[in-house]
Amino acid sequence: MSDLRGRQLAHLTRPFSRPALVVVDVQRDFADPDLLGAYGLTDAALATLDRTVTRIADLVDAARAAEVPVVWVELGSDPARPWRSGNWLREGDYDAPMSPDEPCRIGTPGAEWYQMHPAEGEPRIVKRGYSGFLGTDLDTRLRATGCDWLAVVGLTSECCVYATAQDAVQLDWPVVVPQDTTTAYDHHVNAAALFQLSLNVAVLSDADEVVELWKKAVR
Numbered sequence: 001m002s003d004l005r006g007r008q009l010a011h012l013t014r015p016f017s018r019p020a021l022v023v024v025d026v027q028r029d030f031a032d033p034d035l036l037g038a039y040g041l042t043d044a045a046l047a048t049l050d051r052t053v054t055r056i057a058d059l060v061d062a063a064r065a066a067e068v069p070v071v072w073v074e075l076g077s078d079p080a081r082p083w084r085s086g087n088w089l090r091e092g093d094y095d096a097p098m099s100p101d102e103p104c105r106i107g108t109p110g111a112e113w114y115q116m117h118p119a120e121g122e123p124r125i126v127k128r129g130y131s132g133f134l135g136t137d138l139d140t141r142l143r144a145t146g147c148d149w150l151a152v153v154g155l156t157s158e159c160c161v162y163a164t165a166q167d168a169v170q171l172d173w174p175v176v177v178p179q180d181t182t183t184a185y186d187h188h189v190n191a192a193a194l195f196q197l198s199l200n201v202a203v204l205s206d207a208d209e210v211v212e213l214w215k216k217a218v219r
Contacts, residue, residue, distance in 0.1 A: 008203050012149050012174060013216035020147035021063040022168075024073045024132060024154030024161050026056055029103035029110035031155060038101075039185050048190075052183040056153050057116045059181055059207045064119065066214045069145045072118045073125045073132035073154070073164060075104035076111060083128050130163035139171050149174040151210050152202070153181035158193035166201050175202040178210050 001009075012019070029035055031053050033046055041049070063070050077083070079098040088094040104111040118124050125138045132138045142150070150173050152165045161182045168175045177197050184190035198204050205213075 005203065008174070009213065012176070012213055017149065017217045018145070018147040019149050019151060019214055019217055020069040020071060020142055020145055021059065022071050022073060022132065022138075022142075022150050022152045022154075022164065023056065023060060023116075024152065024164050025075055025104075025156075026053060026114055026116060026154050027074055027104050027110065028112050028114045029075075031114040032110075035110055036185075041185050045185055045187070048183050048187070049185070052155075052181060053115050055178075055207050056181045059151075059153060059178065059210065060116055062207075062211045063214070066211070066218055068214050069122075069147055070119070071123045071125065071138070071142060071145075072113070073127060073138065073160075074111070074113070075160070076126035076128065077102045077105045078128065079105065081128065086129065130160045131167045132160070132164040133167040133171065134163075142173070149176070151176045151178060151205075153178060155182065156184045156193075157182040157190050157197075158184050162193055162197060162201070165197060169201050176205050176210060176213070177202040178205045178207045180206045 031049065060070055077098065082098040084094050087096055087098070123141050125132055125136050125141070127134065127136055129135070150168055152161060152168065152175055154161050161177070165175050165177055179194055184193060194204060
């Protein structure tokens with residue numbers, strides 16, 4: 001372990017440190033193979049996605065067992081309040097109404113959590129763009145738990161996980177991203193996203209190490 005990484009992890013496990021787990025967008029429109037046909041995922045990408053979702057669910061269970069707060073961030077696309085700049089970027093028409101194919105439209109099956117669900121009392125943050133912090137009270141809710149560092153997991157690594165983790169570090173949160181609990185729909189894209197995260201945003205880890213950090217922090 002490098003001296004820098006050792007200092008980083010020592011800060012996370014110092015006495016009275018308090019971690020939280022932030023789960024981003026593990027919703028059917030992003031994770032259910034039956035709804036991903038338009039993305040053209042290969043069999044290998046689908047297998048990686050399945051493993052990633054399983055690892056996220058396992059980490060959620062471990063967080064609950066360790067009494068680490070779990071906070072859920074979910075996309076809620078509202079036709080009455082379309083994200084116009086996103087529409088312009090993807091479709092070229094700023095003023096068009098929201099497409100019926102927009103992912104995670106509020107009230108549709110695609111917006112539901114996939115293979116995991118928030119437990120009673122766990123905060124749920126509904127966002128309309130990429131970052132869980134933009135236009136939400138996520139920062140306030142996290143601080144209300146008394147936590148002081150974050151593990152960020154979910155889908156996808158280059159988009160909403162990256163945006164959420166980047167905003168977190170800019171809001172003064174130390175951030176850890178377990179590499180086996182996020183992915184993209186292409187392994188090259190995922191590798192690039194993880195590289196970018198490691199450069200300027202987060203300490204990269206894996207789920208097993210994060211659980212060990214939680215155990216040390218709890219002690």
